Amino acid sequence: MNAPSRLGVRALRDRIAAGELTAADVAEASLRRIAEVDRRLAAFVRVDEAGAREAAASIDRDRKSGRTLGPLAGVPIAIKDVLCTRGLGTACGSRILEGFVPPFDATCVARLRAAGAVLVGKTNMDEFAMGSSTENSAYQVTRNPWDLGRVPGGSSGGSAAAVAADEVVAAIGTDTGGSIRQPAALCGVVGMKPTYGRVSRYGLVAFASSLDQAGPFGNSVEDVTEVLQVIAGHDPQDATSARQPVPDYRAAAARGAGGLRIGVPREYFPQGLDREVYEAVRAALAAAGRLGATVEEISLPHTDYAIPTYYILATAEASSNLARYDGVRYGSRAQEAHDLASLYVASRSRGFGAEVKRRIMLGTYVLSSGYYDAYYLRAQRVRTLIRRDFDAAFRNVDVIVTPTSPSAAFRIGERVDDPLAMYLSDIFTVTLNLAGLPGLSMPCGLTRERLPIGLQIVGRPFDEATVLRLAAALEPEIGFGAQRPRLPEETASEALP
C-alpha cells in the first residue's frame, strides 16, 4: 500500500482516471497491507474484501466505457464503525449492536460512494465514541502504529491508525469532544472536525447530538481537503445540517498564509504543559511568521470550565440518545427476561460496557428532578460563555492555534482506571465542540521517543477554508510529510536479504 497511499488522493484518482493504475490494483494493495499489519494494529473491526473489489471493478469498468470518474474514484477509504453502511455491520464498538446490519447508508458514506471511493472496511472505536484511547471498545484494543505499546487516541483511533499505517489512503471519523483531532495528533496524521452542521449527521449513530460531527483523516492537508469537499454540504435528512454554500476548498488551501492573523490563547499553554509539545507548537508558530502571518497572544478566559461543561452536556445527551437500546428493534437481547421491563434492564446491563454505563448514569443524574437547574441548565449557560470567548477573539484574529493534546500518545492501560485523567486528554479540543467551530490537527514534530505531536488550527464557524489555508501553507515548512511509523513487520522484512 505504500505507493498508492503516498501518492495521495488527487494523484491516485488522476492516475486511475488516466489508466496508469487500475482501481482493482489499488484496492488489492490496500487489502494486502491490511492483511499484513492489522493483526498487530487491530485498526479494523470489519474488512469488506468483496465490497471493495466490487466497487473497484465498477470504477475500472466506468473508466473503460469513458465515463467521467468522481473526485475520489478508486481511493481506498475506511469508515469509523459509528457510521451506518448499508449491508455492512455497524456495531459502534458495543456488544449491544453486535450483528446490526444497517438497511441504509449514512449521508456521508453515500456521498463517498457516489464520488467513487472504495470502502474497504469499518474501523475500531471506543464504545459509542466514549473515550480517548480506543481501549473502551468491546471488541479489541487498537494500537498506535508509532509504538504498539501505546494508544492511538480516540475515540476514532481505528481510523487514525489505519491512515497512519498506510492501510488506507483516507478515513472518516467522528468528533464529539476531540475524537478526530486527538487521535490524528497521537498517530501523526491530519484530521479535521468541520463546523457543527457542515457535514450531515444522518446515519451517524448519536452520542451527543448537539456536539457530534463527522470529518476526514488523511496523510496530508490536501487529502483531507479532497475528502471534506465531497462530504460537506446541506442534507435535508438532518434538521441541523447547514445551508451555507460549500466553497472550493482546494482553491482556498492554495492561497498561502500571508496576511493571516493568528491568535494564540494563553490558557492553552498552561504551566506543566509537556515541554516537547510546547516547543513543537512554538516552532510551527515561528514558521507561520516566516510565511507572512502575524501571531498575537489572546485570551479565552472560560477555557478551564470546558471539560466540566462538556461532561455534563455530553452525558445528558447520551443518556437520552442511548435510551433507544432496549433489545426490541435491533441489537442484542437478553434471553432470560420474563417480561418487558426486565428485558430492557437485562439487555442494557449486558450490552453496555462500563464507561457507557458510567456516562448514562451521570447524564441521567444531571437531568433528574431536582438537579436539572444545578447541572444541566448551568452547563448550557457556561457553554454560552465559552462561545462568547471565541466570538470576541475572532473579531481580532482569523484563526487560533493551540496544541491538539497536552501530551503525545500514552501507554495502553495507563488511564483506563481513572475516568477523570482520561477526560483531561480532551482539554484542548472540547471547547470547539461546545462552540461548534471547525478545527484541524496536523503533525508538527516528533518527541525524542519518536511519537507524533499535533498542532490544532481553529477557525470561525463555517470557515474551514481559512483553517485549510494555514494548514496547507504550514505543511511544507514543518516538513513532517515524509515521516512514517516503522511497523515491526517492515523491520522484519527489511532484515531479510
Added chain:
Amino acid sequence: MAITREEVRHIAKLANLEFGEEEQERFTRQLGAILDYVAQLDRLDTREVEPTSHAGGSSEMRDDALGPSLDRDAALANAPESGRGLFKVPRVIG
C-alpha cells in the same frame, strides 16, 4: 461525597440499568469524584447568561410531505424477534 449509594440505585432504575453490589460501590465512588470535579462551575455567576442548546446549527422544520421510507421487512430485519410483520417482545402485563 456528592452522591450516595441510595441515589445511585435510584438513578440506575431511571436509566433501566442494574448493578451488582461491587459495581454500585465503584460507581458511587467514581460518580462522586466526577460530580465534585464538575462542581467548579458553581464559581461562575451565570444568572444573566442565556443557555445554549445547539452551537449555531440551524434547526429547521420540513414540509409535512410524504416521501419514501424503509419497507417493513428491512425495518424488521435487525429485530431479535419478529413475526407477522411486528416486533415481538415478552408479555407486558403479568
